[in-house]
Amino acid sequence: MSEPPSPELRTGKLWAMIALAALYCGWIVTRNAATRMDGVVGVLLGLYICSHPAANALDRLFFRRHASWQELFHQAGILWLALNGLVLGVGWLVITLGATRLAGSPS
DSSP, X not given: OOOOOOGGGOXXXXXXXXXXXXXXXXXXXXXXXXXXXXXXXXXXXXXXHHHHHHHHHHHHHHTOOSHHHHHHTSHHHHHHHHHHHHHHHHHHHHHHHHHHHHHHSOO
């Protein structure tokens, strides 16, 4: 029987960021007219989404050096790292979509 993942490997917040990005992308795709506010919201939301995996990486590197690295080589740790990468990629997609709306919107 394998041990449950530590509290630091919880994934609820990461899944919430993916859901938030999906809501924004769905909202942008269904809108006909692009405004500057759509772009501003997208860029800021994308930065917020990307901040969670970045914070997780900094936390692992600087505050939990020894014991936590062993956790990451188990299946739950590898999946957690992959989910962080997915959230980071989704955040970049939202930033790109927002910046495209911001650059392409009329003044």
